[in-house]
Amino acid sequence: MTAVLTPVAAPAVLRRDGVRWAWGLGTLVVLGWSLAGAGLFSGAVVNGAGTRQFGRFAAAALSPATDGAFLGVLASSVLITVAYAALGAALAVGLGAVGAVAVARTTWGRRRLGWALARGALAVPRGLHEAVWGLLLVNLLGLDPWVGVLAIGVPYGAVTAKVFADLLDEVPRGPYDALRATGAGPVPAALYGLLPAASGGLLSYSFYRLECAVRSAVVLGLIGAGGLGYQLSLSFSSLRWPEVWSCVYALSVLCVLAVVAGRAVRRRVADPRPAGDRLRRDPLLTTAVLTTLAAVAWSWWYLAVSPATLVSDRTGDQLRYVLAAAWPPDVDGPLLSAVASAAVDTVQMSVIAIAVATVGAVLLAGVAAHPVRPTVARRLTGAVVRAALLVLRAVPPPVWALVLLFVLLPGILPGALALGVYTLGVLGRLAAEATEELDPRPRAALTALGAGPVAGWLYGALPAATGPVLAYALYRWEVAIRDTVLVGLLGAGGLGALLASRLAVFDWGAVTTVLVALIVLTTAVDLVSARARAALR
Amino acid sequence: MDAGERVAVVGASGAGKSILLAVANGSVPATAGTVEVLGADPGALSGRALRQLRARVGTVHQHLELVGQLRVVHNVNAGRLAAWPAWRAAWSLLRPQWLPEVLAALTELELADRVWERTDRLSGGQRQRVAVARVLVQRPELVLADEPASALDPVLADRTMTLLAGTGSTLVASLHDPALALRHCTRVVGLAAGRVVLDSPAAGLSLADLSAFYGAPR
Amino acid sequence: MSTRRAVRSGGRVEAQLSRRGFLTATAATAAAAALAACGRTSPVSSPGAAPSSGRGALRLGAIPDQDPEVLQRLYGTVADSMSAALDLDVSYSPVTDYGAAVSLFRTGDLDLVWFGGLTGVQARLQTPGAQPVAQRDIDQDFHSVFVVNTATGLAPADDLTPLAPLRFTYGSETSTSGRLMPAFFLREQGVDPQGFPGGPGFSGSHDATLALVAAGSYQAGVLNEQVWGSRTAAGTVDPAVVQYARTPAFHDYHWLLGPQATQRLGADLAPRLTEWFTGLPAGDPVLELFGADGFVPTEAGNYAQIEQIGRSLGLVS
Structure with a gap:
């Protein structure tokens, strides 16, 4: 009290972080440019007369088709979809595990060039949407279950390899280095020093991929690979909304099962049972892994996948045929300018989509999260919002694109919003989970000093949730770029529309050009999004 | 205890100091017995009445429970959340309100130069002072402080206790440092295994008495 | 997961044994499934594609x-x-x-x-x-019909040029009746088949074309006459959609x-x-x-x- 304390002057004004401000400002500029591109500032975009058509779609949600014959068809379709998802996800995890070793920093050490090249090689399988892989594989393999399995497994495998590698790289290196110092080889050292620490994350992510694989299996059905998506596309092309909704609900049930299972596994991994006096495996985790393995084996049997197809002469012939037709890429002027303007549309669509999804996710995350101390009303609202998010992502983007086109005028906006509501379904769930994983105590401290719910959320939850949610949003931006192909395949503009029109006339040279453009665009967005995520940290 | 009293709660780790404070601010319901805080039982209140009661009780938590992603100014201003309507709380995140009060509190705590810093970039001692500043701007009638000076050097620890004691409110502080307890408190309550084993005016106690108390088996 | 537990146990014999048993069981299951798959027809591939089935289907x-x-x-x-x-x-x-x-x-x-x-x-x-x-x-003797939304105020005619300034949708991109022949007849009458404001749409199906023209998102469109006839007969066509013109015949x-x-x-x-x-x-x-x-x-x-x-x-x- 009597000690001499030098008074320290406070900085007079609030200093904002320059880098973050630049990113924020840049985001606003890009968003404005995208909205202008969608025609938001140049005349009407809404078509009020179409509400009746949209209403038919919406009203059918309450009266899905339930006749016996159709439900029978649906049941066998569900089996096919499940089998595709299980095999595709299993292949992805297998490829991812091998690929992770190939692209982890741990493997490459200081050989940065090798590491960068290995990472770059992943951009090719990752840059193309599952549906595009499906369309290409149909040309090589014909009507074979491998089409669906590979179309999911290959791009997912690349994504999984990247995520697994990041998880491994994030594990503190001390234990690994210590083991290496005692003379252990790199593989045993990784097994004892890296894998145990990363295993929780690896397992959680594998189950997350399984849920994504269910939705992708449906998308593949849209392009003719069978299953639930095939039934959905049949009903969709003659606009039989009650049957479309039955398919959507069937898909929702599958997604819920995957989410619930994944959630149980994640929780157990995060909070393991106390160990007893002897080695005992966790029954829940053991069941989950064994069930998954059994499901994969069953899927293999059910789809009658035959490895011989992949190396048959016929596959080789078709590969040569397509490669001969597809190489060299078409580089004439009109095509390149069409690619450039379609690429602009694609970027604008993805930006609008991700903006809509992020705003929605931030607003809904708090309500959608499982509450710590639930009241009945709170629990009910939470369940309703979660169900709504589930339906948003269970209705495939092409369906959203058409029904939104009823109430909007043609252009990139319907496609962008279609992707936006679909991505909101995914992002909302991720944001809710991020909210649930926040430390509840700072917010509880605010409640203890009398803060109301809104103020408590603003000061206690929002600041902590913003980082993870924005990081997810940036990650989904890259996914949205790929997904624009999906709405584009059905004519909503962008590179997808261009790809569809070139594929329709079997102009393989131009198809190659568009695919290269897509890969370049996805890679560019990946780089920008990685930079932005780094600036957020 | 009476209004204006400054009570030090002392005891070995696990003696029940933190839980006593948590029961007092209503975070944890009492399992037995009656609780009366500022003339009311937090367990019997709900909604607005409970919030009004809570607004009159300020707490420095043992683990501080600050929001790391917020700037210091907002974490201090969080002390005003009970008094502010939601719109003002929201607006303050964009244009910090009550800046003179915040700066005054932080200046007393030697932290004014970090007012715009993100809280998770501060050291443990600095964060502890942010938590104290939050209570200062809250201006409660009862201050519950769980180890409010544990990460501070002796000079700052003294100054912090003076500030908490000088708000004119009733102070209940759990303290590890017996000297600090004797210098700043009027009464000392000792806990062991959840029971009160000592309750005496500070004036009648010596440093040696208390040191022995800390050394007592649980 | 099993790896993690085994690793944590420090390689105790019990753990290694159970892990080996676990892996063996898994491998056996996979092998059995692979064998079983050989005799099964995939629900998604074309049966008879296998060369072993004689003449094939x-x-x-x-x-x-x-x-x-x-x-x-x-x-x-x-x-x-x-x-x-x-x-x-x-x-x-x-x-x-x-x-x-x-x-x-x-x-x-x-x-x-x-x-x-x-x-x-x-x-x-x-x-x-x-x-x-x-x-x-x-x-x-196949035909397509051009349809318009009643809000355009167009009366049925043979002249296709009034369609040029309208938002217009085809059906599927490679549909003969929903794209190719209508585009041809439009060009015959001097209307650029790709020149509609904002570019023509591709609804994907004849029914989607009808719904989009009914909604007014597109003011005009073209579809297969057979579908138009059957939807009209069934009474499911929105009254906002009317026939504007019929194309000459094609195969x-x-x-x-x-x-x-x-x-x-x-x-x-x-x-x-x-x-x-x-x-x-x-x-x-x-x-x-x-x-x-x-x-x-x-x-x-x-x-x-x-x-x-x-x-x-x-x-x-």
């Missing part, structure tokens, strides 16, 4: 663009009826995508496909030796037979199929499915005009 495929749902789900009827009459194994494979069907025809995954006029030409050009075997009576759908089927199942397969199709009695369920009174023979020359138009519009390369 005749593999039907279709990309119908009207009531695809009903047609696809009832296609068993066609396969069974054909199988019984021709003493052949006939299987049906589901396909929804025009492009996929053409590719599958080229690769020999599909032998006999119900193609539209344009897709048939594409498939024939990519598959030397393919021959058309039959078409419906209505396919030799459309036909059955196309691939060369591999002829090699496998005998050179007389094409005439036998033509005979069976054209001999179907009135009222046969197959005819009802296809909305026709009967099938008639057809030949490649019927689609020369489509090929020529396709080339000029860049839809055939």
Whole structure:
């Protein structure tokens, strides 16, 4: 009290972080440019007369088709979809595990060039949407279950390899280095020093991929690979909304099962049972892994996948045929300018989509999260919002694109919003989970000093949730770029529309050009999004 | 205890100091017995009445429970959340309100130069002072402080206790440092295994008495 | 997970044993599944594609663009009826995508496909030796109709130029009746088929075209006359949509037979199929499915005009 304390002057004004401000400002500029591109500032975009058509779609949600014959068809379709998802996800995890070793920093050490090249090689399988892989594989393999399995497994495998590698790289290196110092080889050292620490994350992510694989299996059905998506596309092309909704609900049930299972596994991994006096495996985790393995084996049997197809002469012939037709890429002027303007549309669509999804996710995350101390009303609202998010992502983007086109005028906006509501379904769930994983105590401290719910959320939850949610949003931006192909395949503009029109006339040279453009665009967005995520940290 | 009293709660780790404070601010319901805080039982209140009661009780938590992603100014201003309507709380995140009060509190705590810093970039001692500043701007009638000076050097620890004691409110502080307890408190309550084993005016106690108390088996 | 636990246990014998047992069981399950799969037909691939099954089946495929749902789900009827009459194994494979069907025809995954006029030409050009075997009576005199939203105030006419300033949608990109022929007739009358404001839309199906024009998102569109007729008869057409013009006649759908089927199942397969199709009695369920009174023979020359138009519009390369 009597000690001499030098008074320290406070900085007079609030200093904002320059880098973050630049990113924020840049985001606003890009968003404005995208909205202008969608025609938001140049005349009407809404078509009020179409509400009746949209209403038919919406009203059918309450009266899905339930006749016996159709439900029978649906049941066998569900089996096919499940089998595709299980095999595709299993292949992805297998490829991812091998690929992770190939692209982890741990493997490459200081050989940065090798590491960068290995990472770059992943951009090719990752840059193309599952549906595009499906369309290409149909040309090589014909009507074979491998089409669906590979179309999911290959791009997912690349994504999984990247995520697994990041998880491994994030594990503190001390234990690994210590083991290496005692003379252990790199593989045993990784097994004892890296894998145990990363295993929780690896397992959680594998189950997350399984849920994504269910939705992708449906998308593949849209392009003719069978299953639930095939039934959905049949009903969709003659606009039989009650049957479309039955398919959507069937898909929702599958997604819920995957989410619930994944959630149980994640929780157990995060909070393991106390160990007893002897080695005992966790029954829940053991069941989950064994069930998954059994499901994969069953899927293999059910789809009658035959490895011989992949190396048959016929596959080789078709590969040569397509490669001969597809190489060299078409580089004439009109095509390149069409690619450039379609690429602009694609970027604008993805930006609008991700903006809509992020705003929605931030607003809904708090309500959608499982509450710590639930009241009945709170629990009910939470369940309703979660169900709504589930339906948003269970209705495939092409369906959203058409029904939104009823109430909007043609252009990139319907496609962008279609992707936006679909991505909101995914992002909302991720944001809710991020909210649930926040430390509840700072917010509880605010409640203890009398803060109301809104103020408590603003000061206690929002600041902590913003980082993870924005990081997810940036990650989904890259996914949205790929997904624009999906709405584009059905004519909503962008590179997808261009790809569809070139594929329709079997102009393989131009198809190659568009695919290269897509890969370049996805890679560019990946780089920008990685930079932005780094600036957020 | 009476209004204006400054009570030090002392005891070995696990003696029940933190839980006593948590029961007092209503975070944890009492399992037995009656609780009366500022003339009311937090367990019997709900909604607005409970919030009004809570607004009159300020707490420095043992683990501080600050929001790391917020700037210091907002974490201090969080002390005003009970008094502010939601719109003002929201607006303050964009244009910090009550800046003179915040700066005054932080200046007393030697932290004014970090007012715009993100809280998770501060050291443990600095964060502890942010938590104290939050209570200062809250201006409660009862201050519950769980180890409010544990990460501070002796000079700052003294100054912090003076500030908490000088708000004119009733102070209940759990303290590890017996000297600090004797210098700043009027009464000392000792806990062991959840029971009160000592309750005496500070004036009648010596440093040696208390040191022995800390050394007592649980 | 098992790895993690084993690692944590410090390599105790018990853990290693159970882990080995676990892995063995897994491998055994996988091996058993692989073996079991050999004797099974995949629910998604074309049965008979395996070379081991003797002569193999005749593999039907279709990309119908009207009531695809009903047609696809009832296609068993066609396969069974054909199988019984021709003493052949006939299987049906589901396909929804025009492009996929053409590719599958080229690769020999599909032998006999119900193609539209344009897709048939594409498939024939990519598959030397393919021959058309039959078409419906209505396919030799096929028409499309231009429809407009009543809000445009346009009265039915033969002049297509008033459509030029409207938001306009075609159906599927490679549909003969929903894209190719309408584009041709528009160009004949001096309307740029790609020049509609904002570019023309591709709704994806005839029903989607109707719904989008009814909504007014597109002010005008074009679709297959057969679909227009059946939707009008069923009373499901929104009153906001009216017929504006009808195109002249052209050839459309036909059955196309691939060369591999002829090699496998005998050179007389094409005439036998033509005979069976054209001999179907009135009222046969197959005819009802296809909305026709009967099938008639057809030949490649019927689609020369489509090929020529396709080339000029860049839809055939």
